[in-house]
Amino acid sequence: MLVSQGVDAALAGVLGLMIGSFLNVVIHRLPKMMERQWAAECAELNGAEGGAGQARKAETAQEPFNLVVPRSRCPHCDHAIRWYENLPILSYVFLGGKCSSCKAPISLRYPLVELATALLFAWCVWRMPGSLGGLVWSGFAAALLTAALIDWDTTYLPDDITLPLLWVGLLAAIGGFTGISVADAVWGAVAGYMSLWGVYWLFKLTTGKEGMGYGDFKLFAAFGAWFGWQALVPIVLMASVIGVVIGLILKFNSGLREGGYVPFGPFLAGAGLTAMLFGPDAILRTVGL
Structure with missing residues (x-):
């Protein structure tokens, strides 16, 4: 029973690592998505005659920005992060906590969020096995x-x-x-x-x-x-x-x-x-x- 419980908790921890990586994206992008939406709404409400259409055109002309696109990039040099540079915790360790392109430091919060999510997932499943x-x-x-x-x-x-x-x-x-x-x-x-x-x-x-x-x-x-x-x-x-x-x-x-x-x-x-x-x-x- 304990072995099965431990395996379930470990698998939940691995799932938590992957979810934690996605949470880092949400934490960074969701506020920006909200601000874009607010800006578009304000432009539509405050625009002059024809301003609503212009606001919609401006919004359409912007690059798509959501939780999926564009690909994650280094905020310092705009380097597109490759899949093997985005592995939870492991990539941070292998990269030495620095961007592979410009060597700018990567915030320690990213792996900490991944680790915290993994531990929380493992604890929840351990407490409620099966x-x-x-x-x-x-x-x-x-x-x-x-x-x-x-x-x-x-x-x-x-x-x-x-x-x-x-x-x-x-x-x-x-x-x-x-x-x-x-x-x-x-x-x-x-x-x-x-x-x-x-x-x-x-x-x-x-x-x-x-x-x-x-x-x-x-x-x-x-x-x-x-x-x-x-x-x-x-x-x-x-x-x-x-x-x-x-x-x-x-x-x-x-x-x-x-x-x-x-x-x-x-x-x-x-x-x-x-x-x-x-x-x-x-x-x-x-x-x-």
């Missing part, structure tokens, strides 16, 4: 990792990630993959969204500033769907603790961005992964509740 639930929770982990890094880089939490995560969480509850009732999942989604929505407006009315974005509401709603309404308090507590710790580290290292703003989404995602790995009750025990 069950589709392992792959379902692997998808949850991959979505959170992607959302966290996109938000950290750009302060965007894409609807293309948060909304499917919410709906899949509800479907997972219906399928019995999350161990919570459908009612708890539905009310968890409602409570997750409305709680942060309320905090957002309370903060805005009292300070005149926006403390978080709407993507945070949707991500927290997704957590309610996956873990149930009972898990929301421990998750937001853990997110706050992670946020304070990271914020202090950045402050003392002068790493805060202009205005001292740090997106909340990565900390929410970190808390969601913590809840997945250890359970929401473990979070409450950790903080002494």
Whole structure:
């Protein structure tokens, strides 16, 4: 049994390596795709007479840019990355962490994302051997990792990630993959969204500033769907603790961005992964509740 479980986990880890390589593409390209779409929409709305047609022509004239095309290239020298230079982790090691053409350094984050995805996939399948639930929770982990890094880089939490995560969480509850009732999942989604929505407006009315974005509401709603309404308090507590710790580290290292703003989404995602790995009750025990 343990041997079979270990083999399944190892295979899931290999799958995670390949998925992690694709996640790096998503993290880099999805925000740019969103910005292109917004620019096209703005041009169409703000254009003069005939501006809509011109905007569509301009969009059509642009090179296709999505998660599949164009091929990945070095951002420094535009070298097209060959297939054997794009093997998860191995290519980074064999290339010495440098572009094969211009020798510019390749970010260490690429292999770390691949490794993290592999470990998360292996853990999920190890915990739920022989069950589709392992792959379902692997998808949850991959979505959170992607959302966290996109938000950290750009302060965007894409609807293309948060909304499917919410709906899949509800479907997972219906399928019995999350161990919570459908009612708890539905009310968890409602409570997750409305709680942060309320905090957002309370903060805005009292300070005149926006403390978080709407993507945070949707991500927290997704957590309610996956873990149930009972898990929301421990998750937001853990997110706050992670946020304070990271914020202090950045402050003392002068790493805060202009205005001292740090997106909340990565900390929410970190808390969601913590809840997945250890359970929401473990979070409450950790903080002494």
